[in-house]
Amino acid sequence: xxxxxxxxxxxxxxxxxxxxxxxxxxxxxxxxxxxxxxxxxxxxxxxxxxxxxxxxxxxxxxxxxxxxxxxxxxxxxxxxxxxxxxxxxxxxxxxxxxxxxxxxxxxxxxxxxxxxxxxxxxxxxxxxxxxxxxxxxxxxxxxxxxxxxxxxxxxxxxxxxxxxxxxxxxxxxxxxxxxxxxxxxxxxxxxxxxxxxxxxxxxxxxxxxxxxxxxxxxxxxxxxxxxxxxxxxxxxxxxxxxxxxxxxxxxxxxxxxxxxxxxxxxxxxxxxxxxxxxxxxxxxxxxxxxxxxxxxxxxxxxxxxxxxxxxxxxxxxxxxxxxxxxxxxxxxxxxxxxxxxxxxxxxxxxxxxxxxxxxxxxxx
Amino acid sequence: xxxxxxxxxxxxxxxxxxxxxxxxxxxxxxxxxxxxxxxxxxxxxxxxxxxxxxxxxxxxxxxxxxxxxxxxxxxxxxxxxxxxxxxxx
Numbered sequence: 148x149x150x151x152x153x154x155x156x157x158x159x160x161x162x163x164x165x166x167x168x169x170x171x172x173x174x175x176x177x178x179x180x181x182x183x184x185x186x187x188x189x190x191x192x193x194x195x196x197x198x199x200x201x202x203x204x205x206x207x208x209x210x211x212x213x214x215x216x217x218x219x220x221x222x223x224x225x226x227x228x229x230x231x232x233x234x235x236x237x238x239x240x241x242x243x244x245x246x247x248x249x250x251x252x253x254x255x256x257x258x259x260x261x262x263x264x265x266x267x268x269x270x271x272x273x274x275x276x277x278x279x280x281x282x283x284x285x286x287x288x289x290x291x292x293x294x295x296x297x298x299x300x301x302x303x304x305x306x307x308x309x310x311x312x313x314x315x316x317x318x319x320x321x322x323x324x325x326x327x328x329x330x331x332x333x334x335x336x337x338x339x340x341x342x343x344x345x346x347x348x349x350x351x352x353x354x355x356x357x358x359x360x361x362x363x364x365x366x367x368x369x370x371x372x373x374x375x376x377x378x379x380x381x382x383x384x385x386x387x388x389x390x391x392x393x394x395x396x397x398x399x400x401x402x403x404x405x406x407x408x409x410x411x412x413x414x415x416x417x418x419x420x421x422x423x424x425x426x427x428x429x430x431x432x433x434x435x436x437x438x439x440x441x442x443x444x445x446x447x448x449x450x451x452x453x454x455x456x457x458x459x460x461x462x463x464x465x466x467x468x469x470x471x472x473x474x475x476x477x478x479x480x481x482x483x484x485x486x487x488x489x490x491x492x493x494x495x496x497x498x499x500x501x502x503x504x505x506x507x508x509x510x511x
Numbered sequence: 512x513x514x515x516x517x518x519x520x521x522x523x524x525x526x527x528x529x530x531x532x533x534x535x536x537x538x539x540x541x542x543x544x545x546x547x548x549x550x551x552x553x554x555x556x557x558x559x560x561x562x563x564x565x566x567x568x569x570x571x572x573x574x575x576x577x578x579x580x581x582x583x584x585x586x587x588x589x590x591x592x593x594x595x596x597x598x599x600x
Contacts, residue, residue, distance in 0.1 A: 179523075201565040201595040202524065202554040217550065223558040238558035 152464075152473055153193065154481060155182030155503035160195050163494060170483050170494045176215060177207070184461065186245035186254070187507035194218075194254070194270060196242035204241045204258075208270055221256050221264035221273040223280075234286055235260040235296060244461070246302040249309030257299025257314060261288050265328065276328045279314075284333070287352055288319035300460055301359035305366050305383075313369070313384050318355035321371075321384045337387035341375050342420075358460040359384070360404040360412065363467075368409040370439075372402040372460070377414055379439045390439035395426040401463035401474065408469060410438040413488055415458040415474055424455045430480070432472075434488050448491035449482060456480045461503040475501030513540050513585045518594035525550050537568060538581035540591055555593060565596045 152170065154161040160182045164173035177197060183204070184196040193209040206220045226237040237260075244257030248265065256264040256273065263276040279285065288297035301315030310327040313334075321335040338354040340347070347353050355374035361383075362368040371378040371387065376397040378387040391397075398419030405411035414433045417423055425431065429452070432445040450456070456476030463474040472488055475481045479498040482491040513534060517527040525548060534540035545552040557563050562578040569575070569592045575583040585591060 199524075199554075201563065202521065203557065203563060205524075205553075220553060222553075226559055236557075238561075 151187065151507035152483070153185045153187055153195075153503075153505050153507065154475055154498065154501055155185040155195065155461075155505075156475075156479070156499040156501050157181050158499035160185060161496070161498060170492075172494070172496055176209075181502070183241045183502060184243060184245045184256075185503050185505050186247070187505065188247055188254075189508050189510060191510050192269075193507070194245055196245060196256075198241040204239045206242060206270060218270040219272060221258060221262065221275070223262060223275060232286075235288070235290075240296045240298075243298045243300055244302050246304060249304045249306065253309070255302045255304070255312070257302050259291065259298040260296035261285060261299060261316065261319070263299055263302070263314060263328065278324075278329055279322065279331050282331060284352060285319075288316060289353070289355075291317045300356065303359055303361045303366075303369065303384075306363055307366065311383075313359065313361075315356035315359040315371070317357065318353065318374070320351045320354040321356060321359065323384065334385045335380075335387060336385065337380075337389075338371070338373055338378055339375060357400045358402050360402045362404045362409045363406040365409040368404065370402050370404050370412045372399050372414055374398070374420075377402070377439070379412075390435070390442075392435075392439065392441050393433055394442055394444060395431065395433075398423075399458070400460035401458050403463045403465040403472065405469040406465065406467055408436070411436045411469065411487075412439070413463065413465065413472065414442075415463055417457055423457050425457075428453045428455060430454045430456050430476070430482075432474070432488050432491075445488045445491075447489060448484075448493070450480070454478075454480075459502055461505075462501050464504045464506050466506040467508060471506065473504050473506065475504045477501065512587060513589045513591055515540055515544050515591045515593065520595050521551075521554060521593075524554060527551060535584060536581060537570070537575055537577075537583045537585060537591065540585055541581065566593065567596060568593050 150165045152163040159178040160176045162174040181198045183198040186194045191211045195207045197205040206218045223237040240259035246255045252269045264273045291298045298317045303313040305311035312324045322331045323334045333351045335351045357372045367383045369380045369384045377390045377393045380387045396416040399416045403413045430449040433442045435442045456478045472484045477500045484491045512531040516529040532543035
């Protein structure tokens with residue numbers, strides 16, 4: 148079982164370790180600085196993206212020996228003169244998603260304002276995916292929460308084929324490449340955005356994908372927490388059907404697919420849309436074990452009275468076994484389950500608002 | 512030689528002592544500082560070389576006017592002060 152858990156918060160990176168069955172904070176880094184993404188890889192090293200606000204986005208790396216070092220951060224090329232009407236800035240807003248590329252040294256970084264970057268040398272150098280960035284349709288991408296910057300929130304790499312990539316964009320649908328990013332096409336059908344004008348409601352490029360998560364053992368199974376509900380695809384994101392059985396509500400940000408069981412996934416619902424707090428002030432996790440036909444509401448060990456915790460899209464994590472789960476909230480709540488969500492415990496900590504929760508993988 | 516001084520808020524991230532530099536513009540003065548501390552560039556300027564949105568530069572107590580290309584002229588005895596707009600909680 149995984150023994151390490153990384154928590155990226157508004158004021159620092161916290162590492163928890165499991166010792167004699169108890170999870171406790173083992174390390175604190177970047178105290179006071181917002182952490183926007185964290186990735187622990189199988190070689191035992193850790194990447195942390197910071198969003199310093201005044202001073203920009205930064206990327207740090209912890210070596211196997213435990214030393215942190217600042218790496219070059221993904222950067223946009225000089226904006227050409229004829230790009231003047233581009234609605235999105237050619238400057239890194241923040242790193243929002245960090246995913247291993249399935250090849251040693253390769254990592255994909257999904258960012259605001261919608262650039263996808265890749266490194267093949269463990270983060271020593273980054274290159275912008277030009278095909279996606281220069282695609283004319285990219286200028287139609289909508290910003291997150293009405294802002295100017297779209298964000299790539301999900302990067303799914305097919306575990307059988309690292310050239311097969313899916314990205315989820317807030318708010319611009321799901322884009323696929325089967326040639327390591329040389330060409331892209333939008334593929335999602337079956338989602339709808341109920342707040343859009345009727346003629347645009349089902350348009351793939353207007354879909355506000357909050358997060359995608361895929362079953363490692365059956366990569367064609369992909370789950371989506373969307374702005375307007377939860378959806379499941381059985382063909383790697385091309386066609387989607389809504390899971391209307393979700394309860395207590397269909398709004399939320401996070402989703403975690405079971406790594407082995409294609410019928411199991413977890414969500415953390417909240418009241419849509421402007422309120423964005425748990426239904427009835429009760430923190431719960433919704434779990435399906437039958438492909439979304441039905442959902443259980445898991446609450447054992449979770450606060451059930453006057454709890455107003457919201458869980459962001461990257462703040463729910465499941466380990467490689469599918470038994471160990473953790474999620475963190477905007478109120479700094481952190482809960483861990485070692486039995487697939489049946490019961491939860493809270494480590495002894497009052498953390499800053501949590502943006503990212505991620506288990507470290509087993510070392511290879 | 513103009514003098515470039517940096518906010519103490521930056522000292523948390525990297526060493527930025529005040530420096531006497533050569534340069535006739537803000538861009539030239541900053542380039543001289545970045546030459547000795549390359550990481551600093553990304554903390555002060557964005558990907559296009561413009562001043563970051565929430566960073567300010569004052570010369571002798573007055574805000575510079577060209578935040579995109581940093582062409583404001585600086586003289587021998589000028590003090591260039593680089594600092595941040597405070598925000599957040």
